[in-house]
Amino acid sequence: AQSVTQLGSHVSVSEGALVLLRCNYSSSVPPYLFWYVQYPNQGLQLLLKYTSAATLVKGINGFEAEFKKSETSFHLTKPSAHMSDAAEYFCAVSESSTLGRLYFGRGTQLTVWP
Amino acid sequence: DVKVTQSSRYLVKRTGEKVFLECVQDMDHENMFWYRQDPGLGLRLIYFSYDVKMKEKGDIPEGYSVSREKKERFSLILESASTNQTSMYLCASSLGQAFNEKLFFGSGTQLSVL
Numbered sequence: 047a048q049s050v051t052q053l054g055s056h057v058s059v060s061e062g063a064l065v066l067l068r069c070n071y072s073s074s075v076p077p078y079l080f081w082y083v084q085y086p087n088q089g090l091q092l093l094l095k096y097t098s099a100a101t102l103v104k105g106i107n108g109f110e111a112e113f114k115k116s117e118t119s120f121h122l123t124k125p126s127a128h129m130s131d132a133a134e135y136f137c138a139v140s141e142s143s144t145l146g147r148l149y150f151g152r153g154t155q156l157t158v159w160p
Numbered sequence: 161d162v163k164v165t166q167s168s169r170y171l172v173k174r175t176g177e178k179v180f181l182e183c184v185q186d187m188d189h190e191n192m193f194w195y196r197q198d199p200g201l202g203l204r205l206i207y208f209s210y211d212v213k214m215k216e217k218g219d220i221p222e223g224y225s226v227s228r229e230k231k232e233r234f235s236l237i238l239e240s241a242s243t244n245q246t247s248m249y250l251c252a253s254s255l256g257q258a259f260n261e262k263l264f265f266g267s268g269t270q271l272s273v274l
Contacts, residue, residue: 052202055200080262082263087267088267088268089164089250089252089265089266089267089268090203090250090252090263090265091265092262092263095262136202136203147193147205147208147218148205148263149205150195150202150203150204151202152200152201152202153200153202
């Protein structure tokens, strides 16, 4: 069975600082991994996804994530935070056996201070 | 761009009422999903559908049912609403059954059961 753990339900950074949002997964087979972002009063939108083509994945708005199999991690980073990055971020996993179903983590609320 | 439309942004119902939440997508997607989002719990899958008239239980189907009579429409039904079903409900769709597909989300329906 697959599951996702997001370490830290709230993360606060200053504008211009590094953003690091942590995600660890549990999967018995090679996983597909995703990061979604939810801005206030909106649905979720895809930030980036890992599908085994490359371990470092670049997404929209300057975000990237690195798949580390040995650590079962898929942490999300951005070198320099912007006020507009304030949102809730969700890590998700799917497997071939689940036919496209996504299992989501509990989310991390990112606050960016001026 | 794909559009997933949920019929109501806010809904207030009384305990015991039958509640219908409607979702329509305009891109001929095969898969449709209903999630429930609660603070600190992330997204939990209620039901999903891979085709017209087909439905599969997700992780928390109790107290809910669904209907998919047409490909573009997926309805979530609360047979007898209870206060513990007060939540944000998110509908999503995806194109087919590839394992790495992007989900497109609606903006959500905030349901309050009094």
